[in-house]
Amino acid sequence: MKHHAAFGLSMEDIDAVVVEDSKPMQTILRSILLSFKVARVRVFDSADDALEASLAEPPNVILTDWRMEPTSGYQFLRLVRHRHMEPLCYVPILFVTAHGTRPLVDKALRAGAHHVLVKPVSPSTLHKRLTWILSDDRPMTLEHSGFYNIYGIHKTLDAQAEKLQSLAGARLHHRVATQKRAEVEGAVQAAFDKKTDRGPDFAGVKKEEPKRHSAAAKHIRDAGFAAVKGAKVH
Known part of the structure; x- marks a missing residue:
């Protein structure tokens, strides 16, 4: 040499x-x-x-x-x-x-x-x-x-090529992973928006129903109204 x-x-x-x-x-x-x-x-x-x-x-x-x-x-x-x-x-x-x-x-x-x-x-x-x-x-x-x-030039160039290939593989993996994450986030957001558009019932929240009075309670209430109406003012 x-x-x-x-x-x-x-x-x-x-x-x-x-x-x-x-x-x-x-x-x-x-x-x-x-x-x-x-x-x-x-x-x-x-x-x-x-x-x-x-x-x-x-x-x-x-x-x-x-x-x-x-x-x-x-x-x-x-x-x-x-x-x-x-x-x-x-x-x-x-x-x-x-x-x-x-x-x-x-x-x-x-x-x-x-x-x-x-x-x-x-x-x-x-x-x-x-x-x-x-x-x-x-x-x-x-x-x-x-x-x-x-x-030693071939060994040096081979090492550089391997490093570049590994770097390219890492970039590809990162790009694919980022794309998949964006797709999942988009699907979750779309599902959330769809539930919101259908109102609270669809979201699992029940509307409060008006209270129903029993017949006895209604009778007592009516009797009270009558007594007040018939009372004399002194």
Whole structure:
């Protein structure tokens, strides 16, 4: 196992290669890198031209686009990482792309890329990534496939994928539980509203019935009324 080609260098020691088929993006990346006081910046329109020049003079860092023709950024990465490309196979590669989806990032890192940056990239972000690479002590290891890769990268990505899957499962469970709770609360509220609309009898509250007087009590009451009516006033 061996460290990558930029490990332990200072920013001023970097010989950078930029592979970009967009002229405006070439200008931007060149200007940013030169503002970091790097030793050298070489810019190429295609992966094929960059590969030929890099084999003759291996750089310390390669920044490349993902979608290019006829050779894509991914194909360029696989060419560089092949064991027959030594010492070029040890050069760290950063992708600068407008299509930074999760599957793309996973594919790039599993193939041996060190970073994936999303356009438009800011000078501070690029400087931070380059600084990190200069101190990245993860060794490059030759896999059974015949390609070099960052040691332990597959294990790290698998752990991240498992964590994301667990998080997605927890979110799904929470969403389903919340939906079921809302359905139960809605059913209870509907039942309560229905009972209220039917009045208190339906709710189990009996109306107070008028009191019924017995025949004897009615007779006594009538006799009392008669006595009062017939009395003389003195």
